[in-house]
Amino acid sequence: MPNTGKSTLFNRLTGHHAQIGNWPGLTVELLQADLTIHERALHLIDLPGIYDLRGHSEDEAVVRRFLEGSAVDLVLVVLNASQLDRQLRLALQVQQLGLPAVVVLNMADEATRFGVSINAEALSSSLERPVLPLSAKYRQGIEALQNAILAELDRNAAQPAEAVTQLEEQLAAVDAGLDGAMAALVARSVHLPDTWRDRRTRQLDALLLHPLLGLPLFFLAMALMFQAIYAIGVPLQEGLASLLDQFSQAVLTPLLAPLPAWISGFLLEGLYQGLGTVMAFLPVIGLFFLAMGVVEDSGYLSRAAYLMDAFMERLGLDGRSFVLSLMGFGCNVPAILGTRVMRDRGLRLLSMLIIPFSLCSARLNVFLFMAAVFFPARLGGLVIFGLYLMSFLAALLTALLFRGRFPSNEPLVLELPPYRLPTAGQMFSRAWSEVKHFWLWSRRFIILGVVAVWLLNNLPAGVEPASSASLAGRLGTLMQPLLEPIGINPKLTVALLFGFIAKEIVLGGLAVIYGQADPTVLGQAMAADVRWPQALSFMVFTLLYTPCLSTVAVIRSESKRLGFTLLSVGWSLLLAWLVSFAVYQGITRLA
Amino acid sequence: MRATPRLVDLPPGATATVQELAADPGLRQRLEALGLRPGQNVQVLRRGWWAGPLHVRVGMTELMLRRRDAARVSLAA
Numbered sequence A: 001m002p003n004t005g006k007s008t009l010f011n012r013l014t015g016h017h018a019q020i021g022n023w024p025g026l027t028v029e030l031l032q033a034d035l036t037i038h039e040r041a042l043h044l045i046d047l048p049g050i051y052d053l054r055g056h057s058e059d060e061a062v063v064r065r066f067l068e069g070s071a072v073d074l075v076l077v078v079l080n081a082s083q084l085d086r087q088l089r090l091a092l093q094v095q096q097l098g099l100p101a102v103v104v105l106n107m108a109d110e111a112t113r114f115g116v117s118i119n120a121e122a123l124s125s126s127l128e129r130p131v132l133p134l135s136a137k138y139r140q141g142i143e144a145l146q147n148a149i150l151a152e153l154d155r156n157a158a159q160p161a162e163a164v165t166q167l168e169e170q171l172a173a174v175d176a177g178l179d180g181a182m183a184a185l186v187a188r189s190v191h192l193p194d195t196w197r198d199r200r201t202r203q204l205d206a207l208l209l210h211p212l213l214g215l216p217l218f219f220l221a222m223a224l225m226f227q228a229i230y231a232i233g234v235p236l237q238e239g240l241a242s243l244l245d246q247f248s249q250a251v252l253t254p255l256l257a258p259l260p261a262w263i264s265g266f267l268l269e270g271l272y273q274g275l276g277t278v279m280a281f282l283p284v285i286g287l288f289f290l291a292m293g294v295v296e297d298s299g300y301l302s303r304a305a306y307l308m309d310a311f312m313e314r315l316g317l318d319g320r321s322f323v324l325s326l327m328g329f330g331c332n333v334p335a336i337l338g339t340r341v342m343r344d345r346g347l348r349l350l351s352m353l354i355i356p357f358s359l360c361s362a363r364l365n366v367f368l369f370m371a372a373v374f375f376p377a378r379l380g381g382l383v384i385f386g387l388y389l390m391s392f393l394a395a396l397l398t399a400l401l402f403r404g405r406f407p408s409n410e411p412l413v414l415e416l417p418p419y420r421l422p423t424a425g426q427m428f429s430r431a432w433s434e435v436k437h438f439w440l441w442s443r444r445f446i447i448l449g450v451v452a453v454w455l456l457n458n459l460p461a462g463v464e465p466a467s468s469a470s471l472a473g474r475l476g477t478l479m480q481p482l483l484e485p486i487g488i489n490p491k492l493t494v495a496l497l498f499g500f501i502a503k504e505i506v507l508g509g510l511a512v513i514y515g516q517a518d519p520t521v522l523g524q525a526m527a528a529d530v531r532w533p534q535a536l537s538f539m540v541f542t543l544l545y546t547p548c549l550s551t552v553a554v555i556r557s558e559s560k561r562l563g564f565t566l567l568s569v570g571w572s573l574l575l576a577w578l579v580s581f582a583v584y585q586g587i588t589r590l591a
Numbered sequence B: 001m002r003a004t005p006r007l008v009d010l011p012p013g014a015t016a017t018v019q020e021l022a023a024d025p026g027l028r029q030r031l032e033a034l035g036l037r038p039g040q041n042v043q044v045l046r047r048g049w050w051a052g053p054l055h056v057r058v059g060m061t062e063l064m065l066r067r068r069d070a071a072r073v074s075l076a077a
């Protein structure tokens, strides 16, 4: 069953050593891991969470094909203990197929809290399989489960494992009686409370889902969250960046000194600085995933989907698109990956089209720097706020323009789980694995991008780096007819080219272009070269055009369509140009 | 007047019994999977403003669903 804590249990049993593997005959990738229980080697495979073995969803088909194609020794059926009134169906179907199984009633802690009492022995004797209440999150009952798994394997050792045959026929034969059987089983062995499930959840919902207060409260919470991430993350990032810088000056520079200048320049200014920029960014990303994990695990995110759905529906989207765009404010990449929950292709593509307009933290970095350089403190905050507003408006406009091209009619039925207190350990290990993933994954692109930028700046050989004679400089001059009308001079053009790879490199790029590494001096050099309407136009363009190569790459891999990827990139460039044009020309005409 | 009341018309706080799901197979399965099936009692906890979704409770499960989808659920009179 989905959302029963299956992943949590999987991690508890295997200790995070899972790999993603392709399974023969299935198009999806399944998580699998080796584990040992009392010195016995086992192999555990995580199948998609499903409600009904007869279901029509892709996940349900995957599980059917898996059971028909592989001989398994034992099935673990993971159910939510407090929702057995609807979840026992799956256990009954597994029984019907005669599969050896252990039935896990997870979230037993919640069942107790809500006043659900379960007679596990009665269930076990009806299902003819061991039934174990446990709590994966709080590590209760894991030992007992391990023992039960071994005992069941031993008990069935005499019969060789077999793949299921005629699965659909077998299930169809009993389907008519299944509802009755389930109701009878629940009546016999589960006692449900007559009163409301959970007082705490009810009280919180009365406040957080309040028709008037709900949305303001939610946005307030989000604003505070971003504020906190930024307040903690930025000093960390700066500290890390200066540490890396010191390391390069004290250790790497002398170490590489014997090498020819262009090699050491390439290694230091190209590779090391590029990797350093991303690495310095990891704390912010980690904090973001941590905060997002807490919000998600607490159950608040599904409430946000409820609150925003009416508005999003009018844009051809739904509450989930909103939640994903919100995640995009940290980083667009995981947000785009998150559209996997959507079945309807139109809805999914439209969501992927709007997410890149979310002002991610990498862009915020650039804006904070430029706002401080070009505007007095009082106005700077307003500029940043205006950019956030523009980010919303761009997403809104995009949805309105394209909803006709990507129509969808996916119904939206979501479970609103009870509020849960996330545990620190779980949150940290999750944020850690997200950060690791991000690092491994973005490294490829960033290395390539940085290398390209460095080459552009330093070729042809012997040229003054980033001068107008370099390839980058020539490219900047070449683009003038297009970019001059929006106030972007050749130097800024090169910075925008850097930004196409990743916004994290924009500041570093500007530093190379203006030949100033110290932020204050760089600011002065820029202010001497560029007027504020140009700076504003640059910021608007940076906000709206393609966020980074990584985002383009996930859009490509998730949409599986080159045309759509080009549309996304092309539209964002066009919109960026048009809005920058309006802003720049408007200001210069008026002033 | 409609012959049978529908879930979408149920006021907040009211409880009724599901009679039939007149939905396409995808939606029907989703509803049934989450426990909203004929014979079950369903209670509307709140209705979103501006024609927003319904927040309902079925058994031990709480759901949100759009009014359009809730209109497909007919209730026993």
Ligand SMILES: Nc1nc2c(ncn2[C@@H]2O[C@H](COP(=O)(O)OP(=O)(O)O)[C@@H](O)[C@H]2O)c(=O)[nH]1
Pocket (backbone or CB within 6 Å): A001, A002, A003, A004, A005, A006, A007, A008, A009, A049, A106, A107, A108, A109, A110, A134, A135, A136, A137, A138, A296, A297, A298, A420, A426
């Ligand atoms: N109260 C409680 N929550 C749990 C338990 N196991 C998992 N959860 C929470 O349930 C949510 C869904 O868990 P996850 O493992 O992602 O579920 P999956 O979708 O079935 O893989 C998460 O917020 C978990 O922290 C448990 O035993 N008790």
